[in-house]
Amino acid sequence: MTNDTTHAPIDGVIFDMDGLLLDSETLAMEAMEAAGRSMGYDMPLSFCRRMIGIPADQCRQLVRDTFGEDAPVEGLFEAQEVALRAMVDAGRLVTKEGVVPLLDYLDAERMPRAIATSSSRYRADHHLGLVGLLERFDVIVTRDDVTRGKPDPEPYLLAASKIGVAPAQCLALEDSPSGARAAQAAAIRTIVVPDLISAPDDVRARALFVLDDLHGALDYLKDVRARAR
Known part of the structure; x- marks a missing residue:
């Protein structure tokens, strides 16, 4: 411009x-991948990057659209939050x-x-x-x-x-x-x-x-x- x-x-x-x-985005993506693995879902970095910069409700819908309406959406994001908090509290932020x-x-x-x-x-x-x-x-x-x-x-x-x-x-x-x-x-x-x-x-x-x-x-x-x- x-x-x-x-x-x-x-x-x-x-x-x-x-x-x-x-x-923090790298940590958030790492935490999302870890959350997916812990619940049996493959969430590669290419998928996780699609969540960058968008609201939480849209991120949740993205998971449903990709993995089905029965995907444990709330559990996945709770697991991500726990993993991310551990990284942050460990001084990685x-x-x-x-x-x-x-x-x-x-x-x-x-x-x-x-x-x-x-x-x-x-x-x-x-x-x-x-x-x-x-x-x-x-x-x-x-x-x-x-x-x-x-x-x-x-x-x-x-x-x-x-x-x-x-x-x-x-x-x-x-x-x-x-x-x-x-x-x-x-x-x-x-x-x-x-x-x-x-x-x-x-x-x-x-x-x-x-x-x-x-x-x-x-x-x-x-x-x-x-x-x-």
């Missing part, structure tokens, strides 16, 4: 969480490259920031707390706070409203296609930093940039803020 809005002022930043702030410098800059600029995640409130608070990020956000919107999850724009529109910044003055940072589409549907400028899934053509066409890590997002934000002064 290169147009008149590219360098328009930015007054707030909205982050995805899993795969963008936290290096870390932040992604560039997260801390970007948050430090937002602190220095006194810019409001939010998270819009498809994870539950419990998981968001627990994971962010373990890596020391929980108190660094003004607002955290989870799947428990909305009626329609990503790729619907509701999570991003609610996050923008809660930090008091119009969508047109926000910047969204996403890793997944579903999340990027949600931010783009909310008319929020979006930078995509892919994690386990490459950005498809439609997402790339509407994104400001597709970057390797958040350092580039920090450079862009500094440039926009400098132009506004």
Whole structure:
């Protein structure tokens, strides 16, 4: 995306969480594979990746569509949660490259920031707390706070409203296609930093940039803020 809005002022930043702030998607996929094995289902990484960035109800429907209506859906996701929690509590959860410098800059600029995640409130608070990020956000919107999850724009529109910044003055940072589409549907400028899934053509066409890590997002934000002064 290169147009008149590219360098328009930015007054707030909205982050995805899993795969963008936290290096958690690989752990979640590993936990899902383990849950499947424990209950006699083959859930390869290629299948698990289809769940990235979409709400829990859609993930459950994906399991039903793939393994049949009789599949023990709730048991599978409970087993995944147990396996993931064990990995996280064992210290395997870390932040992604560039997260801390970007948050430090937002602190220095006194810019409001939010998270819009498809994870539950419990998981968001627990994971962010373990890596020391929980108190660094003004607002955290989870799947428990909305009626329609990503790729619907509701999570991003609610996050923008809660930090008091119009969508047109926000910047969204996403890793997944579903999340990027949600931010783009909310008319929020979006930078995509892919994690386990490459950005498809439609997402790339509407994104400001597709970057390797958040350092580039920090450079862009500094440039926009400098132009506004």
